[in-house]
Amino acid sequence: MNRDAFARELGVLVGDGNVQGVPVTAGEPPAWQVAPGSAAEVAEVVRRCNRDGVAVLPVGSGARPTRWKAVAERPRVHVAMRRMDHVVHLDETSLLVHVQAGLTGAGLEKVLVPRGLSLGDYPATMLGSTIGGMIAVRTPGKSSARHGFLEDAVLGVSAVLADGRSIHTRVAPRRATGPDLARALCGSEGTIGVITSVVLRIHLKAEARLLAAYVLPSFDAALAAAYLALREECQPAGLRVYDSAEARAHLGDELALAGPALDDDAALLLVATAGPTDLAVCDRDLVTSAVEAEGGAATDPRLADAWWKLRGGDPRQVPPPSLQVTATPSKLRAVYRAVRDAARDAGATARAHVSRFDAGGAVVFVTLVADGKPLDGARLDAVRATCEQAAGDAGGWLLGARPAQMDPYLAALRAELDPNGILNPGALS
């Protein structure tokens, strides 16, 4: 392959200004980053790469360092989606939005919010990512008790296959026309196709939003109260359970103002409800009843306000969690206890909150500390490994888990659609 000629060809396809060489270490095959301006240009680039067996690696916002592996032996093209950040169609009648893959969640909200619309009650922390990236990579943080897993909001996907063909899964509320083909692309991490645009459900801005905070005698009681309310069909817009240590770390100032000191065993439950006013009130009252049934009581709502600000991206310093464990409802307590015990045995303290509740369970966010300071470096790695082991043994799912059983099937699917193996070759294998 003639490098210069190839680079020139890429320039013809996407415009010279949108092709850059990517520095590589000596002896490595060349790499470029291209920024196509349309789905058609993506298709051209992929088709061209396929001809020479050049690897194609989609890049979202590029905000996070991407760890490529197993691709260093072949030339590669990083396809950056940053120029593809348009809202293609906003269907306010059906509450759907068709967006290009490079638009970030925050960028989309900027279009939606002035119109009284919203992507939904998803955690603000995920909104910095591109829509394509959020859909292509499945991680557990993208869930809301009211709107479910973000992937479930996907009604249609457009993508470019390895041979340059474009597919557009047809948009309908539901269908019974074989498997949901969009789901082959969601979570595929760029191995089945390069996602170029997505049709997403959106929501009317809630008519009312209520926040409430409760103190419960124990972490178990707080989880029990949460599930009691959910079983009464309460649909909170946000729900979080803090153990006392994590509550102090996240909401220390407000706790100091709020009066009674939190017992070490106690837990904090925070809830946001939203929707038509009557329903938001109903949902909040369901939580209140559940809390009372579990021996807890409402406390200063300023705690809830502080939590909501924090969730919305309050710049105050909260260290990122040391580990995240997803667990089904019955496993949450066991996972929490196992991690805490494992950390204690390793000479550290684990503090935690549980959040991202949905039908499949919730996520336990754990921060490991010693002497009042979050662990870091080699110590963190060592303690974290122990805690992860304990969490897995207790039935939790660690970030990035992958059932090996389906590997041969995924490999066969990829071989069928991408015989040259150009699409993100290092991923999911």
Place this chain on the structure above:
Amino acid sequence: MPRAHVDPDRLRRELESLLGARRVSMRDGDLDTYARDMWPRLLLARRDGQLPEHRPHAVVWPETQRELVALVKLARSLAIPVIPYGGGSGVCGGVVPLRGGITIDLKRMQAIRSVSRDEMVVDVEAGLSGERFERELRRRGYTFGNFPSSIYCSTVGGWLATRAAGQLSTKYGKVEDRVAGLTVITGRGELIETDGPSRAVRGPNWTQLLVGSEGTLGIIAAARLRLSTAPQLEIFRGFEFDDVAAGTEAIRRVLQRGLRPAVVRLYDELDTFINSLGKKAATGDHAGAPITTGYGAPHDLSAAPVPMPGEGALPVLPRPEPPADDGVVSRLLAIARGRRRGLHKEAVGLALDHAKLVNRIAGTVARRGCRMVIGLEGARIRTEVEAALTFAELAHAGGRDTGEEAGWAWLAHRYAVSYRMSPTFRDGAFVDTMEVASTWERLMDLYHSVRDAISQHAVVMAHFSHAYAEGCSIYFTFAAHADDLAGSRRLYDTIWRDGLEAVTRVGGTISHHHGVGLLKGPYMAGEHREGMAVLHGLKQSLDPDNLMNPGKLGMAAAPTGVPRKEAS
């Protein structure tokens, strides 16, 4: 279609060594029975006394997953197809063994293995009948929430294989919304489990790639399904709107405010009109006439017509969903046939032969508004609050409250019609239903386009049900008549072709919950276009020998891969 070749004696020997002689059949009666489902096109031939065109080589009744694995491996070694078979209530020919093969009846695998209160999930085997499944769950205080009108004759596995929907789907969702994991024997003869919290696991969601695969990728042997607490409160109500547009707009507003009635059904003008005629007929002077009027006991299967020897009647005709709530089809035909029993067969023919005229006349007469049935159920407090908000929103959107009775009447009789379609076929006519869906933006286009397309050939009416925040499904019921089998088939195919082409033209989906089978196979390319490449990739991955229910979902029947052009 090239029939797979296998030495029958060897096949019998091998099957019997796996299952024993009692759970293997190669008798003509069984092979005929398992040659079809409830696809009306097959029933037409049946009515004419024709034998099935495609029969399996053998029918088997396995009891364990190990036996299923062994059966798939055997089929691979003999290079003959495998067709999973549940209740046989499908209406698209999804189980027709185009190349013969082993039809696997799963109904002996029907255990509820566990119900978890903490997780709110049930582990259930695929062959369990829907009605028994729901009854067992209710006994324990739960509901799965799927109530197709075929619930008495369909299985949990069949629901999952076709992405079925029930009458209360607006609250509980379709089955694909309720499935947490599947146990599948793939076409490679391996048992896989797609369990685990989907959001925590990297890679594509295999559960959603297997739900709706109609047996073409593997056999769904068991599933983990999400449960809801059995409802503590049910609230039903009738409403009336000026026209379809006003009614659908009201539904849209309700759903988009985040309210989730369990069921909301809006009947178009013709459907509403015919229903009102039926009511008069039921209470009027000719209540004794042999037209369908009564509301049989909803859970009483004895209300189903029993085929009488010599009458040429079909057995009961269960369907996944009634064409309308209480025998509207029969009423439609009753109008056509007049009051004189002796002449009714001719009258049916006459009326249906002039479908365009009937549609137009009926459309003119029927400007009397549209009927809506709406119901909410669930936890006591929240359901009450939601009902108040929902009814207020409907009133605000121009709905007139017609009282509780209308709603309860629907609930009480919602399964009845499924078993009342035989007379239609007996009279030489045929009835079928087309369930399509689109986003709200395109819904009225979809309604008018499909209605216009079908009404060239058949009497047609519709209702809107299965609503979502982003769109809704439309359920068309059509009745038509031709003089002989060849003519009936031609007419039947034309109606479907024109109807589904209209759907694709306006950007709807060709099936909301009945599935594809043979019926809609030819339209799959129009539905998915280049996306079919992904479906073929899945097929190649999970069933490399093309032995799992070949020729369905618009894929080739023969391993060498000449795409099938026409439904047989």
